[in-house]
Amino acid sequence: MSDNVVSINENNLIDQCISILKQDGVLAVPTDTIYGLAGLVNNEKAIRKIYEIKGRSFTKPLAISVGYIDDLFIWSKPTLTKDQLSTGDLLPAIRIPNCQFMIELAQRLQEPIALTSANISNEPSSICIDEFKELWSQIDLIIDGGLLSSNDRRGSTIIDLSEKGYFHIQRQGIDCERIIKYFKRILSIKRKKYRFVM
Known part of the structure; x- marks a missing residue:
């Protein structure tokens, strides 16, 4: 070592x-x-x-x-x-x-x-x-x-919260589906489906 x-x-x-x-x-x-x-x-x-x-x-x-x-x-x-x-x-x-x-x-x-x-x-x-x-x-x-x-x-899931009332999954990682459910149910915010140009 x-x-x-x-x-x-x-x-x-x-x-x-x-x-x-x-x-x-x-x-x-x-x-x-x-x-x-x-x-x-x-x-x-x-x-x-x-x-x-x-x-x-x-x-x-x-x-x-x-x-x-x-x-x-x-x-x-x-x-x-x-x-x-x-x-x-x-x-x-x-x-x-x-x-x-x-x-x-x-x-x-x-x-x-x-x-x-x-x-x-x-x-x-x-x-x-x-x-x-x-x-x-x-x-x-x-x-x-x-x-x-x-x-x-996969690393962390990265979420863009820059637009009020919406979230966007910028990178899918660990626990992505659980995070999406949390944002939809608990925070009542909508998922925005678009892709960032990287």
Whole structure:
């Protein structure tokens, strides 16, 4: 096992992760869906490193992971106009992973975490750390949470809620049908069926 791999049960792990993130670091983390690469949203060096590790196009945005529901409202507000933005999606993908480690990390940091799948761009997502072993040397710390229980490589379902009263499934992922039922029954909002150009 590599020196930069630790168990999710390691003592003082959150403190260690915060220290690494605040020093331009990138983590590999377990979530409720797949393993991800994480860095601070407002840290240009860490964000660039994530893109380089994945071989990802800079026109493809990263998701944002937060620790509190109220954070969704803070970080989902646009600060640029459509004219100021060039290519790519105009809306941020924001989530609170159903993973105690990620929730605690985001809450303790008190700032958003950039999060994307721990794999080479366009390759299958990882549900255990051995599946992205070729990336280990480029990652500051890998948190081993074992084989993820979802055993599903699709990742999160992404929903566009930008139009009042409607929702649009931008990417079908884990629990998509359950989410659609929730929005229709509980929130009484309508599904808009159209495709985004990606």
